[in-house]
Amino acid sequence: MDVSDLVRSVKAVGTVQGLRAVRSAWRRQRTDARELPPRGAERARVPGVLTGVEPRPGGGVVRFARSELQVTVAAGGAVFWGWDGAGPLPSYAIDGDAPEPDARAFLEPDKNGGWRVVSERLTVAVSRHGAVELTTPGGVVLRRELPPRWWEPAGGGQSRWVQRTEVPADARFFGLGGRGAGPRLRDGTYALWNTDPRGGFDRGDDPLYITMPVQLVVADAGTHLAFYDTTWEGKVVLSEGEEGEGSGHDRPGTSEMRMGGGPLRCWVVAGTPARVLQGWTALTGAPALPPSWALGTQHARWGFGSEHEVRRIVAGYRERDLPLSALHLDIDHYDRHQVFTVDRANFPDLPGLAKDLRADGVRLVSIVDPAVRAEAGNAVYDSGVSVDAFVRDARGRPARGVVWPGECVFPDFTAPRVREWWGGLYEERLAQGFSGVWHDMNEPASFAPFGDPTLPRSSRHDLEGRGGDHREAHNVYGLTMARAGYEGLLRLRPDERPFLFSRSGWAGMQRYGGTWSGDVTTGWPGLRASLSLVMGLGLCGVPYSGPDVGGFDGRPSPELYLRWLQLGAYLPLFRTHAAIWAGRREPWEFGPQVLEHARAALEERERLRPYFMTLAQLARLTGAPYVRPLWWGSSADRALRDCEDAFLLGDALLVAPVFERGGDRRAVRLPRGRWYDTVTGQAHEGPGQVLLDAPLSRIPVLARAGSVIPVRGADGGLELEVWAPAAGRTGGGVVVGDAGDGWVTPEVERFTTKLVRGRVVVEQIVDGGAVEPGRPVRVRGI
Helix, strand or coil: CCHHHHHHHHHHHCHHHHHHHHHHHHHHHHHHHHHCCCCCCEEEECCCCEEEEEEECCEEEEEECCCEEEEEEECCCCEEEEECCCCCCCCCCCCCCCCCECCCCEEEECCCCCEEEECCCCEEEECCCCCEEEECCCCCEEEEECCCEEEEECCCCCCEEEEEEEECCCCEEEEEECCCCCCCECCEEEEECCCCCCCCECCCCCCCCCEEEEEEEEECCEEEEEEECCCCCEEEEEECCECCCCCCCCECEEEEEEECCCCCEEEEEEECHHHHHHHHHHHHCCCCCCCHHHHCEEEECCCCCCHHHHHHHHHHHHHCCCCCCEEEECHHHCECCECCCCCCCCCCCHHHHHHHHHHCCCEEEEEECCCEECCCCCHHHHHHHHCCCECECCCCCECEEEECCEEEECECCCCHHHHHHHHHHHHHHHHCCCCEEEECCCCCCCCCCCCCCCCCCCCEECCCCCCEEHHHHHHHHHHHHHHHHHHHHHHHCCCCCCCEEECCCCCCHHHCCEEECCCECCCHHHHHHHHHHHHHHHCCCCCCEECEECCCCCCCCHHHHHHHHHHHCCCCCEEECCCCCCCCCCHHHHCHHHHHHHHHHHHHHHHCHHHHHHHHHHHHHHCCCCEECCCCCCCCCHHHHCCCCCEEECCCEEECCCCCCCCCEEEEEEEEEEEEECCCCCEEEEEEEEEEECCCCCCCEEEECCEEEEEECCCCCEEEEEECCCCCCEEEEEEECCCCCCCCCCCEEEEEEEEECCEEEEEEEECCEEECCCCCEEEECC
């Protein structure tokens, strides 16, 4: 134990809480040492030699001397395989039932003594010793899984396993959840254990709040996503390949999964990046659609402290004519930090405050932590005890930790009845006038100056009636809490789309809402990590996310604050936030020059609100993230795979943030095609690199030639901003209108653009025919 860690812990949470945290950490270590003894002697096992096969719909079962492998191609083209009888269900990631098998896929012997499953999009070859190889119909190898290896305790218990995979030498790895160092994942070890990094993280810190065994691999051969469906703790060791000078001299890239338990089963979806994310969404569920107001500017700070301060800040936005859609209240608005309470002294009329703000177009959003103060007389605690809602230790007592309210217990969200109970508690938040919630501290986190800052790994969970311990439940704790909150809000307000985002989660969390960066450190590396997290999560199927603009734990310089705000204005969740000691985050606190430049960024976000709504609707329909890497539509362009400092916002815009102090110009790599600077109108041709001005007043943003972008016009209505296509080229775009806060399905409008004798012609496609657009059109780029 590091003494400096102890001192920092005590300072962060106070003397009494710090000492409680020390005792809790010692208690956790003693409990796990007693209840989870060392594994002892282990037997290693590999599949052995192939002994037979059994054809089944969509594939079949291949049997080996010491194991068996089920291979199934689903009707949508996704491939599943599971060892030792593992099937697709039960699963926290898969939405509903497993997909039906592809009736056209069939099992046949191959020429090397193994077997293969042949389908329209992929061929899955299984060797005589248990290697699994995925190839395209043309025979190009996408992925090769070597025979797995298990280690089984001699006295019985959970087997740990290793699966080593080879990919093409030119492949690049992405994904694995929210990673600060990315979005491209370079050689190294990445932990799979959702972790609170204790008050702040930088670009190289790992792991963070959301880890997922989801890899996206991009190579010349194609793009594929691989998901190892086990919730246990693990590590992924990545090594990029090297291309040799001649044929056959390449060193493949490798990925090695080292898992502490759980089934060895995998899903693979292959195709273009758009098809891969669409297939992944079909498996794990469509992203929740945020209400329209949640796509505007949102403001938060731990430490508003009172109703008077909240009104002052909202008035400050209005007096300066700055747009604001929502304001978030942190734990300081609670009574002694206890969830589902209100500090009546400082917030005497919270429903009245919420009503007044809503009349001014501003929603209130509440923080919700899972930890419940373990004290008789606390209504939430007493209610939870009455329904046996809390996680228990290995001896049957409520498992305890230390969080902001003090000594706490934790709801077991892996039990359906507990999710229903917890979801009902959100009625109190709605009665206080809140329009949405943000889940925090739900890894779950428990203060600890040393060791793992969470519950004892021996703690017992329901796990949907199967039973198990925290080693299996930890990574899905945030996911199941999000489900409880989302379903509770849906029951309480069925006519409104719930707004919920969560600090922790797992594969499939997009069904219940989004996420944010957590406590990203204030500094230029933290600014860079903000984009890495958003892009990486989007490639794992979580399209709605954003950072704490300005960083969480420090006081940004005016320049850093402005550059962060300019980046945030083009990300899905646009929210400022900071710790109680980190100073204010209102734009006018950084001087008149920053205020004017911040106004321009906020107003541009408002102007693009219809485009963000279209992207949100398309994410729900197709799984495509709002924020996409530059290689999204050009994955064969190797230079774009390595570009991490710019992104596509939908198909139409390319955004190039400034990540360096004093930067006023920056190089931007362009995908193929013509791109217009949205400020100067200057055209640039890709592929290639250009040097663009990036004065303090703005960051470079380029529009794709031929694109149609829905924007808010000067009169507040929706108009079409059309960027001229290049000569001989066509373009187009999709517009999905604002459905408000409910469940009305809006119309999808499709437009095409072309250049005819120097004039841009815009047409709307209706019932297969072309008509004049029914909306105002403003052409740019001529």
